[in-house]
Amino acid sequence: MSEPLEPIALRLAAFVNEALELDEDPTSLAVEILPFKRDPNAGISTIELDSSIGVAAFLIYHYELNTADDEGRQGSELFQTDLRTLERAATLNTPGPRILAHAVTDEEAYILATTPATHRALTGAEPEESAPAIPEEARDEVRKETATNLLRLLSEANAQARDWLAAIQLSGEATSAEQVDFHPEETGLALFLMDENNIRQLLQVLNLMVQSARSDLPNRNGADPI
Numbered sequence: 001m002s003e004p005l006e007p008i009a010l011r012l013a014a015f016v017n018e019a020l021e022l023d024e025d026p027t028s029l030a031v032e033i034l035p036f037k038r039d040p041n042a043g044i045s046t047i048e049l050d051s052s053i054g055v056a057a058f059l060i061y062h063y064e065l066n067t068a069d070d071e072g073r074q075g076s077e078l079f080q081t082d083l084r085t086l087e088r089a090a091t092l093n094t095p096g097p098r099i100l101a102h103a104v105t106d107e108e109a110y111i112l113a114t115t116p117a118t119h120r121a122l123t124g125a126e127p128e129e130s131a132p133a134i135p136e137e138a139r140d141e142v143r144k145e146t147a148t149n150l151l152r153l154l155s156e157a158n159a160q161a162r163d164w165l166a167a168i169q170l171s172g173e174a175t176s177a178e179q180v181d182f183h184p185e186e187t188g189l190a191l192f193l194m195d196e197n198n199i200r201q202l203l204q205v206l207n208l209m210v211q212s213a214r215s216d217l218p219n220r221n222g223a224d225p226i
Contacts, residue, residue: 005030012045012060015110018120020049034062036182036190040204040225041067041075044187056118059097059191061111065104079109087114095198096188150205159212 016033017024029047032067036044036059045060062080063075086099102111114122134142161206182190192198 006033006035009033009064010020011108012062012110015103016058016060016112017104019110019112025105034185038181039069042070042071042078046191051122053118053121055139055189056122057115058118059111059113059187061113063109065107065109069118075109079104079111081112082111086111086136090119095192097191113191117198 005027010026012033012102013024013026013029016022016029017026018146019194032049033045033047036046042063043062045062045068046057047060048055049058061079063079067075069075083099083102086097089096092211095116098116100112100114100119100122103109105169139196173206
């Protein structure tokens with residue numbers, strides 16, 4: 001037996017239908033909407049939809065404009081803050097969600113956002129420029145400098161991941177994504193990671209490094225590779 005729909009689910013589905021110019025049954029669409037975060041005056045949901053570019057992930061922000069949270073902030077204030085943040089991120093081309101549409105009524109507001117890659121595909125924006133060609137005489141220096149920077153950044157990222165996991169465990173939440181009540185910043189990170197294009201080059205580097213090291217290091221020690 002399927003779980004009953006959230007009261008907000010059908011309104012979110014109607015917004016997604018209109019924002020993406022779909023012709024879906026709102027009830028069927030509502031079933032696919034999953035809650036990410038729920039506060040008295042705001043919420044974030046996610047939905048994945050099949051598209052011409054494959055499966056695309058979307059965030060749906062929802063605000064109760066005239067309702068305040070425990071800190072006294074009205075939903076209208078949160079809506080304006082998030083809207084400005086998303087619009088500024090698009091202007092500065094920083095990592096994180098990209099706004100596709102928003103809508104406002106007397107009592108509610110909605111924002112639809114997605115990954116940068118999906119946003120470019122849906123809006124027909126120019127693709128990101130490929131890496132420039134590096135002159136042959138500069139390649140060794142680039143390799144050495146970027147390897148040093150990657151080592152530092154990956155060490156820092158691992159330390160940040162350690163601290164995040166410690167905070168999750170201390171708050172009593174499990175490390176299963178289905179049981180974590182995301183903050184907006186964490187939602188942005190999750191959406192960034194859901195788009196493989198955002199870390200494709202990094203994964204390629206890590207895979208090449210590990211494979212090359214495994215075959216090369218035994219030779220440097222005078223042993224045959226296994």
